[in-house]
Amino acid sequence: MFKQRAQILGVHAILIAYCALAIGPILLVVMNSFKARKAIFGAPLAPPNTDTFSLVGYAKVFSASHVGTYFMNSLIVTLVSMGLVLLFGAMAAWALTEYRFRGSTALALFLSIGIMVPIRLGSVAIVTMMRKAGLNDTLTALILVYIAQGLPLSIFILSEFVQQIPKDLRDAARCDGVPETRIFFEVIAPLLRPAIATVAVFTIVPIWNDLWFPLILTSSDSTHTITLGVQQFLGQYITDWNSVLAALSMAILPVVAIYVIFSRQLISGLTAGAVK
Amino acid sequence: MAEPFSQVVASMPRGRFLALLALFLGPAVAVYTLFSIYPLIATMGLSTYTTDSSGAYQFHGLSNFVTLLGDPDWSGHFWNAAKNNLIFFIVHMLVQNPIGIALAGLLSLPGLKLKGLYRTLIFLPTMLSVVIVGFSWNLILSPLWGVAEGALKAVGLGSLFAPWLGLPSTALVTLALISVWQFVGIPLMLIYAALLNIPEELVDAARVDGLGHFRIFLHIKLPLVLPTIGLISVLTFVGNFNAFDLIYSVKGALAGPNFASDILGTYFYRTFFGFQLQLGNPTMGAAVATVMFFIILAGVCLYLFIVQRRLRRYAF
Numbered sequence: 001m002f003k004q005r006a007q008i009l010g011v012h013a014i015l016i017a018y019c020a021l022a023i024g025p026i027l028l029v030v031m032n033s034f035k036a037r038k039a040i041f042g043a044p045l046a047p048p049n050t051d052t053f054s055l056v057g058y059a060k061v062f063s064a065s066h067v068g069t070y071f072m073n074s075l076i077v078t079l080v081s082m083g084l085v086l087l088f089g090a091m092a093a094w095a096l097t098e099y100r101f102r103g104s105t106a107l108a109l110f111l112s113i114g115i116m117v118p119i120r121l122g123s124v125a126i127v128t129m130m131r132k133a134g135l136n137d138t139l140t141a142l143i144l145v146y147i148a149q150g151l152p153l154s155i156f157i158l159s160e161f162v163q164q165i166p167k168d169l170r171d172a173a174r175c176d177g178v179p180e181t182r183i184f185f186e187v188i189a190p191l192l193r194p195a196i197a198t199v200a201v202f203t204i205v206p207i208w209n210d211l212w213f214p215l216i217l218t219s220s221d222s223t224h225t226i227t228l229g230v231q232q233f234l235g236q237y238i239t240d241w242n243s244v245l246a247a248l249s250m251a252i253l254p255v256v257a258i259y260v261i262f263s264r265q266l267i268s269g270l271t272a273g274a275v276k
Numbered sequence: 277m278a279e280p281f282s283q284v285v286a287s288m289p290r291g292r293f294l295a296l297l298a299l300f301l302g303p304a305v306a307v308y309t310l311f312s313i314y315p316l317i318a319t320m321g322l323s324t325y326t327t328d329s330s331g332a333y334q335f336h337g338l339s340n341f342v343t344l345l346g347d348p349d350w351s352g353h354f355w356n357a358a359k360n361n362l363i364f365f366i367v368h369m370l371v372q373n374p375i376g377i378a379l380a381g382l383l384s385l386p387g388l389k390l391k392g393l394y395r396t397l398i399f400l401p402t403m404l405s406v407v408i409v410g411f412s413w414n415l416i417l418s419p420l421w422g423v424a425e426g427a428l429k430a431v432g433l434g435s436l437f438a439p440w441l442g443l444p445s446t447a448l449v450t451l452a453l454i455s456v457w458q459f460v461g462i463p464l465m466l467i468y469a470a471l472l473n474i475p476e477e478l479v480d481a482a483r484v485d486g487l488g489h490f491r492i493f494l495h496i497k498l499p500l501v502l503p504t505i506g507l508i509s510v511l512t513f514v515g516n517f518n519a520f521d522l523i524y525s526v527k528g529a530l531a532g533p534n535f536a537s538d539i540l541g542t543y544f545y546r547t548f549f550g551f552q553l554q555l556g557n558p559t560m561g562a563a564v565a566t567v568m569f570f571i572i573l574a575g576v577c578l579y580l581f582i583v584q585r586r587l588r589r590y591a592f
Contacts, residue, residue, distance in 0.1 A: 007489070011382050012390075018379060019397040021457070028423065029412045044423045088304040095300035099285065099293075102565055109302070114312050114508075116576045118518040120541075121569045122315025124322055124548055124562045137545050148311035151304050156393035176286040185430065206518055211521040216437065216549070233408045244415070251408050263396045267465065 026178060034247035040241055057246030061233065064243070066221050067250065070229035076140050077225060078207045081146035084202050088147065089154035090162075093197075094184055096155070097162045108159075114152030119145065120212055127216055141217045142225070149204040161195040163190070172205070174179040174238070208255070226251060232236055256271055316569065317569050322562035330542055333559070354564070354568035357543035359570075360448050364539055365516040367452035368459075375456070376463025382491045383464075384471040395468070400462035401416050406521035413454045417441050422462055455522055457572035459515070463508040463535065470504040471497055510579035517572050520545060540568050 031047055032040045039052035039092060045051075061067055096108050119126075127136075135141040165188060173183050214228035224232070230251045237243045259266065285293070326336040344350050379398060383391050401409060416422050417440055425437040440450040474497055482492045520541030523531050529551045531538035546554065548561025 008388075011385060011388065014378070014389075015394045015398075019394055022398050022460075023353060025412055025416055028416065031283075041421065043522055044426070059492060084307075088307065088311050089381045091300040091492070092304035095297055099297060099300075101297060106486060107305070110313075111304070113406065117316065117499075117569065117572060118514065119312045119315070121519075121565045121572075122312065123544075124558050124565060125315035125318035126311065128322075128558070129318075130531075144307065144311050147307050149307045151312075152575070155304065171284075181299065183298070187495075188415055205403060209407075211405070211524065215524075227405050227407055227470060230405075234407075234411050234525075241415075241421075242409070248408055248412055252404060255403055255405075256400065259400065260396070264392070265401065267395060 013244065017249065026256070027077070029245055029275070030252060031247045033242075033249040040245070046257040051086055055246075057148055057240075057242030057244075058250070060237075060240065060245045061250060064237070065229060065233045065247075066224070067226075069222060070224050070226040073139060073223060074208055074226040077142050077146065080205055081143050081150060081207055082200060082203045084143070084147050085150035085154050086196060086199055089151055089199065090150070090158050090189060091163050091184065093155045093158035097159050111152055111155055114149070115156060119149045123212070123216055130217060131216075137219050137223050139223055142213055142223075144163050145213055146203075146207045149206070153202050154199045156191065158195055161192055185204055197262070197268070201266050289307065303541045319562045320535060320569070321567045322559055323566040325559050325562075327557075327559060334557075340560055343569070344563050344567065345559065350560070353535065353538065353543060354567075357538045357540050360537065361517055361519075361539040362449055364452045364455075364519065364548060365513060367511050368516055369509065370457055371453065372456040372460050373463045373505070373512065376460050376508070377467050377498075377505070379460070379462050379472055380467035381497070383468055383474065384497075385489060395464075398464060399461035400435055401458045402519075404458070406455075407525040408450075409454065409458045410522045411526040414441060417450070447527070447533060447537045449528060451522060454526075455519070462511065466504050467501055472502040474500050506579060512578060512581075513575040514572055516570060517575070540564070540571075 028044065032044060034048040034054065035052045036054035036056065039046070039048070039054075041054075048054075061112055093110070096104060096111075130136045130141045135144075169187055169191075170183050171188055178187075210225075211231060213228050214223075214225045214230075218224055218228065221229075230247050234245050235243055237247075287297075305541075322336060323340055323346055324335060326340065327335045328334050344354055345511075352417050382388070383395060415423075417423065419439050425434065428434050428437050440444065440446040466554055468558050478493060478496060478500075482496050487495070517540060519539060523537050523539055524545065527542075529542060529546050529549075531542040544561060544564045545551075547564050548558060550556030
């Protein structure tokens with residue numbers, strides 16, 4: 001009995017230590033972003049107090065960069081891409097699992113290439129293509145690339161969900177003469193709602209955090225995303241610690257807030273998707 | 277699935293059935309083919325061309341690859357990047373995946389309290405942008421701020437401190453460990469999910485036989501999640517040989533000091549876009565991307581043909 005209790009304590013000690021290692025650096029950055037320069041260097045581990053509290057870094061970030069624009073761009077790109085990945089992905093997953101036709105297995109295999117092969121490797125041709133199509137330096141270019149990037153995995157995950165929907169549901173609707181498109185949009189699509197969390201984890205996070213495609217496809221401030229904007233701001237103001245810490249915190253806090261709110265769904269989505 | 281699908285659909289006129297398929301599959305297949313598969317193939321095609329003095333493309337066979345792998349001007353940096361990338365991958369395999377597996381083992385212990393909280397906190401860094409993580413660690417490890425040095429001093433190891441990110445001998449491994457710190461959540465979650473799927477009876481039977489938690493994990497659970505370990509290995513491989521963001525944000529496109537942290541992703545970027553005095557070269561960039569494609573393909577095939585065949589998933 002005693003040995004068992006000691007074991008459990010040991011397990012908790014290890015996990016607490018690892019948690020500290022995981023969130024310590026994040027806390028350190030966020031905490032110091034609210035401090036005056038002197039306190040950042042004088043006592044980096046102390047939380048801000050009335051003497052050391054300062055928002056000078058945040059003021060600098062707002063005045064010296066287009067943070068609002070970057071944020072909106074990221075929001076637009078991420079949400080539009082995710083919406084279309086979900087729509088196109090669900091439609092394709094439905095057709096692939098529900099309808100039998102010659103070449104369906106080959107098509108499913110073709111669509112799954114993108115799960116393993118990163119789209120980045122096609123960058124040279126993507127840049128050339130976007131320039132020719134006049135889409136260079138537009139959010140549309142980013143959205144198109146991100147849809148193509150997100151589709152393979154989302155089709156794979158959504159197919160698993162479609163298979164779990166009872167067959168009777170659609171067969172009953174068919175006997176009543178409901179057309180196939182309405183069966184999908186009115187019967188099947190609402191049932192796929194739980195899959196959204198899973199697909200969202202795999203699409204939103206990589207798109208929001210991506211540096212590569214904004215870097216090679218956008219060149220002006222009006223089309224930068226937050227990840228690229230912060231990266232360039234940091235490179236420019238690297239010696240201004242207040243601004244750097246503030247910019248980092250502004251990029252961290254929204255993600256952490258959303259993550260904390262949705263972590264249960266995100267993690268259950270992640271583990272559910274992983275078992276397959 | 278052997279069962280025949282709905283009579284209603286089966287008796288549909290062929291034209292209408294095809295229209296239905298086009299409607300449902302069309303958008304996904306079109307966007308995916310145009311912006312994912314076509315660029316990959318076009319990039320490979322472009323790698324067999326070269327630009328002449330007027331800027332026009334000319335077919336050049338495989339000579340870009342001969343240059344890349346053999347010409348000392350190119351191959352020195354290429355092999356350096358490939359070697360560094362391999363080290364980057366090995367650090368992940370030796371540190372990230374074992375830690376992820378061990379933490380998943382601890383989290384899946386029956387009756388453990390607070391496991392939801394632990395899981396949430398440990399997974400948090402994985403959600404952040406690599407750029408943010410890179411810069412944050414850059415500050416923390418900086419001798420200017422002295423946080424890392426102070427932390428080491430506090431435990432009596434102050435003499436071990438060095439500006440790790442700035443030294444050629446330690447920059448690459450330090451960056452790899454930063455990446456490990458961020459992405460340990462992925463093997464953790466995948467293994468955790470697989471562990472939860474192991475039937476209770478198996479574990480109970482072992483417990484009745486008097487095995488402790490540790491031996492149950494080592495001898496019963498771990499062999500059962502080997503397919504998942506294979507999966508995380510191949511995901512790590514693909515992710516590492518395609519990595520770019522971290523090195524670029526911490527060390528810039530030149531992947532200093534003196535290319536000590538240069539990996540294939542940063543080498544590809546410099547070749548394609550150029551940097552400082554070197555002009556961008558799309559055809560050589562395409563050649564680098566093609567080589568990266570074949571490296572990744574080799575890894576994935578190895579996984580599919582050998583690992584997956586040997587490690588049949590335990591039929592639950």
